[in-house]
Amino acid sequence: MRAAFVIVGGGIYGMATAWSLAMRGAEVLVLEARDVAAGASGGLGKRGVRANGRDVRELPLMRLAYDLWPTLHETLGAATGYERVGHLQLYERHHDVGGAAVRARVQTALGIPTTHLEGAAVRDVEPGLTDKVLGALHAPLDGVADHVATTRAYAAAAVRAGAVVRTGAEVTGVVRAGGRVAALTLADGATVEVERDVLFLANGGLVDLMARAFSCALPCWNIYPQVVLSTPAEVAPFRSYVGHLHRPVALKMVPGNRVMLSGGWRGRLNAATGRGETIPASVTGNWADAVAVFPAIAALDIAEATADRAEANSLDLVPVIDRVPGASNAIVAVGWTGHGWAIAPALAPLLADWALDGEAPALLRPFALSRFPAF
Ligand SMILES: Cc1cc2nc3c(=O)[nH]c(=O)nc-3n(C[C@H](O)[C@H](O)[C@H](O)COP(=O)(O)OP(=O)(O)OC[C@H]3O[C@@H](n4cnc5c(N)ncnc54)[C@H](O)[C@@H]3O)c2cc1C
Incomplete structure (x- = not known):
């Protein structure tokens, strides 16, 4: 060859x-x-198409990507499952207010429209959020895609x-x-x-x-990001793609009205299979974070959890x-x-x-x- x-x-x-x-x-x-x-x-699930909170060095690439994602299915002639649902990056600590305000300005200047929402304005976007959330960065052009x-x-x-x-x-x-x-x-x-x-x-x-x-x-070294999928919800607890400044959660609604939870908790390598596997305490730990953000998630059960995909960090x-x-x-x-x-x-x-x-x-x-x- x-x-x-x-x-x-x-x-x-x-x-x-x-x-x-x-x-x-x-x-x-x-x-x-x-x-x-x-x-x-x-x-499992979907992948986030997110500029919000991304390292500033990657934002010019993300700006270009914003122009490509909405029509990628036409360019490639097949579905991508892309949806522009917007991203909220939440915070619950008073000392995060200043940084959020600066980040909103920088992101917007780099072509990533971002609004710094405070207090009730966050719950206008996602009414199901815990009242512990003090504010959020909202990037309406962010979304999710079927990877x-x-x-x-x-x-x-x-x-x-x-x-x-x-x-x-x-x-x-x-x-x-x-x-x-x-x-x-x-x-x-x-x-x-x-x-x-x-x-x-x-x-x-x-x-x-x-x-x-x-x-x-x-x-670089390999990590095994954890993904947890809920049982179907009767009413979706949220609509946006949601992250958090200090809780390791990334929350997405995925087909079947399920909550997909990822965003920072990790599994470990199973040396016998050569694949990643979940750590039970990490699955329950991550779930507790998700419930702390959207209390309605407590009514759902964990349907699946995996950490089988390696990613170089x-x-x-x-x-x-x-x-x-x-x-x-x-x-x-x-x-x-x-x-x-x-x-x-x-x-x-x-x-x-x-x-x-x-x-x-x-x-x-x-x-x-x-x-x-x-x-
Ligand atoms: C659970 C999870 C959630 C994520 N969520 C997000 C998200 O929300 N937003 C986001 O932007 N990113 C997310 N990421 C990251 C994103 O998915 C990856 O960065 C991206 O898919 C990497 O693509 P890749 O083509 O480089 O690697 P991969 O998709 O890993 O492809 C590498 C390929 O190389 C093959 N390979 C390995 N070794 C060899 C070899 N020796 N010879 C030949 N082939 C080989 C593998 O089989 C594999 O198919 C997530 C990642 C994971 C695991």
């Missing part, structure tokens, strides 16, 4: 970048260890545009020659020649692979996007830290530009590996 551009990983980043490259006439091969959306781009449908939509569009996707193709090593990656080796012993560039977009699979193949220790909580040290034709994008989904439609075309044109796009420069002195 050979290809001009080879992408390792078949999640949202692999598929959206493959689509962008193929749409520009490039020859692309995607190597995916298991199946499309087998990693963090798959699993599995969107990733598959990108994959189908990439294939229509000429990309080749190989599933069950786990990359286990690289063959280097003259300061570049000449080929990749697969678990089944096959070799894939890389004629131009290789993009490592394999998220939770990358920390080990990069260390093994390049002696390149990324400033970075030390400063924003991604690492750079050329791989010592390999002039290799780009790595990793370390999404639980919030890589929303910006993917804006960021993946920039990865394709970088591979095709050779220049790091200005919007990606804040994410260079060199920001970590030891790496």
Whole structure:
């Protein structure tokens, strides 16, 4: 096997970048260890498309993504489940008032319309909130999307545009020659020649692979974000996508009138299965946070809880996007830290530009590996 551009990983980043490259006439091969959306781009519920509260370095990307999400289903010719429900970032502590006011100004100036709501104004948006909430940042252009449908939509569009996707193709090593990656080796012993560039977009699979193949220790490690799904509610306890400044909750209403709870509590690696698993006390702990925010959730039960999807976390909580040290034709994008989904439609075309044109796009420069002195 050979290809001009080879992408390792078949999640949202692999598929959206493959689509962008193929749409520009490039020859692309995607190597995916298991199946499309087998990693963090798959699993239960929906993913948040959120600018509110995001690191300021990522906001210009999110601004671009705002323009793409509403019509992405038309662009790709398949449903994405995108809904612009707005996001509330709540706070219950008096000392958070000043920061919220500043953040509202900064976000709005960067093209993310944000209102600082205080007191009763928050309950005008979500009447079911606890009266302990003192205020919130409201970003009405935020929303949610169906991550599995969107990733598959990108994959189908990439294939229509000429990309080749190989599933069950786990990359286990690289063959280097003259300061570049000449080929990749697969678990089944096959070799894939890389004629131009290789993009490592394999998220939770990358920390080990990069260390093994390049002696390149990324400033990242794997986490296993927890997702809890409720039994169906007779009346939805809320409508917006809801986060919190100091309680680790992200609350979404998902199909079937269920509450999806994620946002910070994590599972752990089960060494025997190689997958993440939940920690019972973390599931009940997270649920207690959700009930503290929306008391009506107490009437629902936990229907499902999982932590089976690995996500690479970075030390400063924003991604690492750079050329791989010592390999002039290799780009790595990793370390999404639980919030890589929303910006993917804006960021993946920039990865394709970088591979095709050779220049790091200005919007990606804040994410260079060199920001970590030891790496
Ligand atoms: C539970 C959970 C909730 C989240 N919620 C949000 C949210 O609300 N908003 C948001 O913006 N983000 C959210 N995120 C983060 C977001 O989903 C991820 O950042 C994003 O999906 C990462 O996409 P990816 O393509 O880089 O990785 P993945 O989707 O993980 O894809 C990587 C792929 O690489 C494959 N792979 C691994 N190793 C190899 C190898 N050696 N060879 C070949 N293939 C390999 C894997 O099988 C996998 O399919 C959440 C993540 C999780 C887990």
